[in-house]
Amino acid sequence: MRKMTYGEGIREGMRSKMLEDPNVVLLGEDVGPYGGTFGVTKGLWEQFGEERVRDTPISEGIIVGASVGAAATGLRPVAELMFIDFLTFGMDGLVNQAAKMRYMFGGKISVPLVLRLPAGGGISAGAQHSGSLEAWVTHVPGLKVVYPSNAQDAWGMMLTAIEDDNPVVYIESKVLYSKKYQVDDTVAAIPFGVASVKREGSDVSIITYGKQVEDALSAAKALAEEGIEAEVIDLRSLYPLDKEAIFASVAKTHRALVVTEEVKRGGFGGELSAMISELCFDELDAPVVRIGALNTPVPYSPALEAYVLPNTDDIIQGIKSMF
Amino acid sequence: MRISKELLSGMYRKMQSIRKFEKTASTFFAEGKIPGFVHLYIGEEAIAVGACANLRDDDYITSTHRGHGHIVAKGGNLKYMMAELFGKETGYCKGKGGSMHIADAELGILGANGIVGAGHLIATGAAWSAQYRGSDQVSVCFFGDASTNQSTFHEAMNLASLWKLPVIFVCENNLYGISVSQARHQTIKDIAKRAEGYCMPSLTADGNDVVTVYEHVQEAVQRARNGEGPTLLEFKTYRQHGHFEGDPGAYRPKEEVEAWLQKDPIPRFEKYIMENKLMTADELKQIEDEVDGNIQEALDFAFASNYPALESSVQDIYSDIVEEARSR
Structure with a gap:
């Protein structure tokens, strides 16, 4: 075991695939000598060179679109957009091209690209740099969507993402x-569609x-002191989705709370909640509770931002409301 | 003679194939046998044919919503194309794509595309891939005048120039973006001008003369293969039909349509061949007859083919996941 940051986990996943396969290339804004806005690609330009770690112009359309063309012709590009919010400029390449090409072309073209999207609030980055937009992409057939919660998963899921023949x-x-997280000395690829039970419990499932995930674990710890045992399910992969893990947990606890950072309206949490209500209705002793951000853009001022985003206490209150 | 007889007859065959394929599509669309939207390439054949005559099977092209001509010119199979238009399981895309989404990876055809301007990015990415892999493949991006107002055009031109990518941007300036004339959608007349902002060589030429197109593209392809970077070529042309079948094209003055019909690329090519005694009238007629036969074969193939099984609608979304089917 060793200690490693989440960012380092992502980097080590990329590094090991780059060592294995010369067709794995990185591109994005400032991913080269600068090492990435959040330092994730630090050292890779020095190790693999300019041809494999390419700084691009600030031009999200071509970052995504060129990745599509490169992926369709033999490369395995890993593209970084600086913030998930900038996906708007790259959206056509992702949803109209990458996601649909295999299908539209009768299964004859693969687009094995990975699009890395830094997401979420909590750093006073304001409304255009704090988005949680997973619902935009989970909505699109043809895309796989993953969202690791720790360094080990970040590493193992990056290996799987780069190996995958579909856009991830x-x-x-x-x-x-x-x-920092504890990480195994060697990390194997983590298959998509397999959730991780982070804490077992008998009274309520937090999905x-x-x-x-860490907020949920904090909430579970606090609730345990009051005699409520919460099970915490880290989905890790939003599509494909480990429905069996969700259903098994709900069948055990008979209560479910879904917590996501996205704006609650139209979010992926709504999809999860609806699915549990539809398919596990007979198992439920209480309506599914959904926790998310308020339906606002993410504000700048720290107190406002903290007020808008969901936190541990919201989870605790949500669970108490079910009993 | 600068161009071999074999190449001339090949180009003539491709131009006739496109023309006759499109006429057939027009007829069956009008009869309601071909569903959806069909955008025909009639009148623009010289560009796809002149350009693709310079390409190898492993070179890439990206096409547009008006894509049949590019696909035929790059060597696409008429039977699979026709079957696709009729929505049959034997079509290029198993009936899932239709007119606007035909691709053939083995021929480097990275797809016709229903999104105006999307091909700029994909062609540039394919060129980057070719350059990275150290191959001498090139990538040809076909697009219309109106797509040069999309951000994708400028993003692609910038990167292609910056990274010296082996891509040839082939603008088919047919003077209209759907119903809006060029004068109403951009201030420039010659799109080739836009290359200047990207330090890229460019030129404007007659797109209804297949030999002219062939020669200009040859030079650009050579530059690209030699690692000398991208080129923007603008070819002026005109579509003889509406934007899509069913569009009467009332926004275009009759005199303008008439004038361009006089510049139809196929009779012009025939005239060039005859005047220069490159082939005989009989030889041309024989090619035309053979193409008629090919089109009939393609139609027979499409008619004899089955519609896709309904459960195929949930396949081919992912390489490894089949989606849930309906229970009915």
């Missing part, structure tokens, strides 16, 4: 980048991913 949206939590 790899969402990263900005506030976790510098957090979440990304940064909210």
Whole structure:
């Protein structure tokens, strides 16, 4: 075991695939000598050179679109957009091209690209640099979407993402980048569609991913002192989705709370909640509770931002409301 | 003679193939046998044919919503194309794509595309891939005048120039973006001018003369293969039909349409061949007859093919996941 930050986990995943496969290339704004806005690609330019770690113009359309063209012709590009919010300029390449090409072309073209998207609030970055937009991409057939919550998963899921023959949206939590985690000495690829039970419990299932995993664990710890045992499920992969893990947990606890950082309206949390209500109705002793951000852009001022985003206490209150 | 007889007859065959394929599509669309939207390439054949005559099978192209001509010119199979238009399982895309989404990875055809301007980025990415892999493949991006107002055009031109990518931007300036004339969608007349802002060589030429197109593209392809970077070529042309079948094209003055019909690239090519005694009238007629036969074969193939099984609609979304089907 060793200690490693979340950002380092992402980097080590990329590094090991780059060592294995010369067709793995990185591109994005400031990913070269600068090492990435959040330092994730630090050292890779020095190790692999200019041809494999390419700084691009500030031009998200071509970052995504060129990745599509390169992926369709033999490369395995890993593209970074500086913030998930900048996906708007790269959206066509992702949703109209990468996601649909295999299908539109009758299964004859693969687009094995990875799009890294730093997401989430909590650093006073304001409304255009703090988005949680996973619902935009989980909504699109043809994309796989993953959202690791710790360094080990970040590493193992990056290996899987780069090996995958489909476009993978790899969402990263900005506030976790510098957090340290215990990581195995060798990390194997973590298959998509397999959730991780972070804490077992008998009374309520907390279903979440990304940064909210640690909030959920804090909430579970506090609730245990009051005699409520919460099970915490880290989905890790939003599509494919480990429905069995969700259903098994709900069948055990008979209560479910879904917590995500996104604006609650139209969020992926709504999809999870609806799915549990539809398919596990007979198992439920209480309506599914959904926790998310308020339906606002993310504000700048720290107190406002903290007020808008969901926190541990919201989870605790949400769970108490079910009993 | 600068161009071999074999190449001339090949180009003539491709131009006739496109023309006759499109006429057939027009007829069956009008009869309601081909669904959806069909954008025909009639009148613009010289550009796709002149350009693709310089390409190898492993070179890449990106096409547009008006894509049939590019696909035929790059060597696409008429039977699979026709079957796709009729929505049959034997079509290029198993009936999932239709007219606007035909691709053939083995021929480097990275897809016709229903999004105006999307091809700029993909072609540039394919060129980057070719350059990175150290191959001498090139990438040809076909697009219309109106797509040069999309940000994708400028993002692609900038990167292609900056990274010296082996991409040839081939603008088919047919003077209209759907119903809006060029004068109403941009202030410039010659799109080639836009290359200046990207330090890229460019020129404007007659797009209804297949030999002219061939020669200019040849030079650009050579530059790209030699690692000398991208080129923007603008070819002026005109579509003889509406934007899509069913569009009467009332926004275009009759005199303008008439004048361009006089510049139809196929009779012009025939005239050039005859005047220079490069082929005989009989030889041309024989090619035309053979193409008629090919089109009939393609139609027979499409008619004899089945519609896709309904469960195929949930396949081919991912390489490794089949989505849930309906229970009905």
